[in-house]
Amino acid sequence: MVRQDSEIERLEREFVCVRVVQMKGVDLRTFQFDYDQTWAAFFLNADGSIYGRYGTRAGGKEHATTHISLASLKKAMHTRAGGKEHATTHISLASLKKAMQRALELHRGYPANKAQLAGKLGQQPEYQYAEQIPTAVAKAKQRHCIHCHNVTEDLRQTKYEQKRLAASDIWVYPLPENVGLKMDVDDGLRVEVVTPESPAAQAGILAGDELVTMNGQRLISQADIQWVLHHAPAKGQVTVTLNRGGQLLRETIVPSGRWKETDLSWRESSWALRPGLWTLPLSEAEKREKGIPGDALGLFVKWVPPRATLAKQAGLRDGDVIVAVDGQTAPMNESQFIAYVRLHHLLGDTVALTLLRGDRREDVKMQVE
Incomplete structure (x- = not known):
């Protein structure tokens, strides 16, 4: 490079x-x-x-x-x-x-x-080295090395098996866009676009501003912004010092709602979280074609892997559409579906799914693996 x-x-x-x-x-x-x-x-x-x-x-x-x-x-x-x-x-x-x-x-x-x-510098971790994580210890003979993504996988699986998994273990390192900031890719700290009515817009941040510090930490890149947002409380505020035309200003971002949630699908570590199937959210137009309300759940089952024994035993097939999870029909994307299952069900628990298969609905119970 x-x-x-x-x-x-x-x-x-x-x-x-x-x-x-x-x-x-x-x-x-x-x-x-x-x-x-x-x-x-x-x-x-x-x-x-x-x-x-x-x-x-x-x-x-x-x-x-x-x-x-x-x-x-x-x-x-x-x-x-x-x-x-x-x-x-x-x-x-x-x-x-x-x-x-x-x-x-x-x-x-x-x-x-x-x-x-x-x-x-982060807080002292529960395990000083990746090979000390209980899940990593159990997999030691199967691995030739420990990849970066294995650290996240092993930490999550250990907490999950110990019934300690929290939302903060799933929703990690939110992007600046999560608070309304699109950064100039070639600068890293200069604001290119501020999303209207976003927390950043409400804080008074403008396109062209250059971020200098967040929560008192000097910044050098977007990764530093993510580091601060990752450690910020889900409910709280983030103080920002910025340079606007040579003048240093101090602003306060107050994130709201489920602002830490991001797309998990690209993450290598997400495969260990998936409950035995790969899903994609239907668009509103696709929902209408299938008779599903636009504001209701519609997750298309893209793939049930051959090794997903429990999902196959439950009767799930490629092409099914999930229209309810544990009786809930609120819309969710794949990442939210993954998080819901892992945060509300332990290994061996049963998740109730309502499927749309063609023009027929079918209720199934899938055991979590």
Whole structure:
């Protein structure tokens, strides 16, 4: 990657670069990030202080790099929502360069700016190393290495089996868009669009503003924004310092509703959450064609894998449409369906599903696996 851009190659010489190819033996106190990323980078001081993170991804293949770019990486060293087509909608060489530049800037100001970096180090984790997670221990003989996404999978499965799984374990690292901010992919911190009537709009943030800090933490990339949003309470506020035409302003974002929910489908770790089937939400037009109200549940069963024994035993087939879950008919997408099943049912529990098969409805009970 460095050899693709001479400026990144020049900036790279300012760093001691280390490539980490698997998570076994990696300190999870320091290296906490969105483990489903296509690619991620840390910018560190030799004493372990974290200047920032880089790497953001959105849902769907076309967004795999929409949140990262070469420009934002460069600026971060100076001080990555699902699927392959979305893997680069939030990243670019330009934003990578900016992230590198911003990281170097922070390094030059260190340790006087140490207080602004304190929040970038996560809390002491329950397990110091990925191989210590009980689920990882049980799978040790089956794996040649521990991939990044395995960390999320193993932590979730351990909590699920111990009846401790919470919504915060499923809805992780919300995008800036979740509070109404679409960032310039080639800068990482400059606001490109503010969604009307969103929490960001209500806070007074404008297109063109450059975010400087969130909850007191200096930012170098969209990944840093996600880090703050990930750790922000579901009900609370996020303070933002921004640069508007050379003037520093302080604003407060007050997120509302289910703002942390994002698309899980692109995440490799989501396969371990799926209850034995792959679903897609029907559009309102597709619902009308099948006689389903537009404001009601309609999940098309795209695929029941051959190994999904319990789903097949329940009678589920490719092409079925789920119109009720435990008697509830409120609309939900695949991610919300996955979360509902895992948060309301334990292994071996039974989920009541109403299916539309052709023009006939059928009630089935599926055991959770």
